Amino acid sequence: MSLLHQYGWNSHLENHLSSRSDKTLTPARVTALQGQQYELITTTGIKDAMLAGALLYNNAPHELPKVGDWVLVTLYEEQAIILEVLPRQHVLSRKQPGKSNDIQVIATHVDVALIVQALDHDFNLMRLQRYLQQVKECMIQPVVLLNKQDLVAHPEDYRQQVTALGYECPVLLISAADKNTLTVLTEQYLTAGKTYALLGSSGVGKSTLMNTLLGQTRQQAGGISEITGKGKHTTTTRNLLLLPNGSLLIDSPGMRELGLTIADGDMITSHHPQINELAAYCRFSDCTHHHEPGCGVIAGVESGEIPMLVYQSYLKLYREQAKFQQSIFEKRTAARRFGKMSREANHLRKKNKY
Ligand SMILES: Nc1nc2c(ncn2[C@@H]2O[C@H](COP(=O)(O)OP(=O)(O)OP(=O)(O)O)[C@@H](O)[C@H]2O)c(=O)[nH]1
Numbered sequence: 001m002s003l004l005h006q007y008g009w010n011s012h013l014e015n016h017l018s019s020r021s022d023k024t025l026t027p028a029r030v031t032a033l034q035g036q037q038y039e040l041i042t043t044t045g046i047k048d049a050m051l052a053g054a055l056l057y058n059n060a061p062h063e064l065p066k067v068g069d070w071v072l073v074t075l076y077e078e079q080a081i082i083l084e085v086l087p088r089q090h091v092l093s094r095k096q097p098g099k100s101n102d103i104q105v106i107a108t109h110v111d112v113a114l115i116v117q118a119l120d121h122d123f124n125l126m127r128l129q130r131y132l133q134q135v136k137e138c139m140i141q142p143v144v145l146l147n148k149q150d151l152v153a154h155p156e157d158y159r160q161q162v163t164a165l166g167y168e169c170p171v172l173l174i175s176a177a178d179k180n181t182l183t184v185l186t187e188q189y190l191t192a193g194k195t196y197a198l199l200g201s202s203g204v205g206k207s208t209l210m211n212t213l214l215g216q217t218r219q220q221a222g223g224i225s226e227i228t229g230k231g232k233h234t235t236t237t238r239n240l241l242l243l244p245n246g247s248l249l250i251d252s253p254g255m256r257e258l259g260l261t262i263a264d265g266d267m268i269t270s271h272h273p274q275i276n277e278l279a280a281y282c283r284f285s286d287c288t289h290h291h292e293p294g295c296g297v298i299a300g301v302e303s304g305e306i307p308m309l310v311y312q313s314y315l316k317l318y319r320e321q322a323k324f325q326q327s328i329f330e331k332r333t334a335a336r337r338f339g340k341m342s343r344e345a346n347h348l349r350k351k352n353k354y
C-alpha cells in the first residue's frame with residue numbers, strides 16, 4: 001500500500017484528482033502546522049512545506065491548509081510548495097469567539113471525533129454537550145470517551161448520565177494509560193485509513209491515550225518533527241499520527257478550545273434531542289419545562305415518552321447553565337464596578353495631583 005493510502009488517501013480523492021487536466025502536481029497530506037510552516041506526508045515521505053504566494057494571498061484564513069488537509073504540491077529535494085487545497089470533507093470548525101462571522105477550521109477530513117472527558121473534577125455534562133453539539137453541527141460522528149474511570153467508585157453511573165443526554169453515540173469508559181481498557185475502542189471503533197480527532201480540555205488524558213495507542217512514547221514514534229523556518233529551527237509536535245492498527249489520529253491545540261465557544265450573553269439552550277422535539281408543543285415559547293402550564297415536555301414525561309433519567313439530566317443541565325450564566329453576570333458586574341472604581345481613583349488623583 002502506498003504511503004498516501006496509509007494516510008487515508010481514498011477513491012473519492014483519487015477521482016477528484018484524475019478529473020483534473022493539470023497532472024504536474026502531486027497530492028500530500030498535512031501532518032503538522034506551525035505558523036506558516038507545514039509538514040506533509042508526500043509520495044516520497046515526510047517533507048517540510050510552505051504555501052505558494054498565490055494560495056496565501058488569494059484565500060481567507062479558513063481556506064488555507066489545516067492539519068488533515070489533502071493538498072497538491074510541487075516537490076523539491078527537501079521541500080514542498082503547496083499550491084492548492086483539495087475539496088474538504090468533514091471539517092471540524094468553530095465560530096471565532098467574539099467575531100460572529102469568522103470560521104476557525106481546526107482539522108479537516110475528520111471521520112470521527114473522539115470527545116474525551118475525565119471522571120475527576122473535569123466531568124461536566126454541560127461542556128460535554130457543547131462538544132457534542134459542535135461536532136454534530138460539523139456533521140462529524142462523535143464517540144465519547146470517559147477517561148480516568150479508575151478514579152471513581154461507580155464509573156457506570158457517569159456513563160448513564162452521558163447516555164441520558166440523548167445523543168445516539170457510543171460512550172466508552174477507559175483508563176488511558178491501561179491498554180486493557182482500550183480494547184473496545186481499538187477493536188470496534190478505530191478503523192484503518194479513517195481519521196479520528198481527539199477533543200477535550202487540557203488534562204483529560206489525550207496525550208496519555210495517544211501514547212498508549214501508539215504503544216510507545218510519542219517522541220519515539222517520530223511524533224516530534226522539525227519544521228525548518230527561515231534560518232530558525234522550531235521543534236513542533238506532529239499533529240496527525242498513524243497508529244499501529246492503521247487508523248489516523250489528530251491531536252491539535254485548537255481542539256482544547258472547541259468546547260469554549262459560547263458567545264457572550266448567550267443562553268445555552270438544551271440540545272437534548274428528545275426534549276427539543278416535545279418542546280415544540282409547549283404553550284410558551286420561553287418555557288423552561290419546570291412547572292409551566294401546557295408544557296409539552298412535562299406531558300411527555302408523564303406519558304412516559306421521555307424517560308425520567310433523560311428529564312432529570314435536562315433539569316441538572318438547566319441548573320448548571322443557570323449557575324454558569326450567574327457567574328458570567330457576576331464577573332461582568334464585578335468588572336464594571338472595578339472600572340468605575342479605577343475611574344474615580346484616576347479622577348481623584350488628577351484633582352489632588354498625587
Ligand atoms: N488516574 C488516571 N490518570 C490519568 C489517566 N489518563 C491520564 N491521566 C493523568 O492525567 C494527567 C493529564 O494527562 P494528559 O495525557 O497529559 O492530558 P492531556 O489531555 O493531553 O492534556 P493537555 O496536553 O494539557 O491537553 C497526567 O498526569 C496523566 O498521567 C487515567 O486513565 N487515570
Ligand SMILES: [Zn+2]
Nearest residue numbers: 282287289295
Ligand atoms: Zn415546556
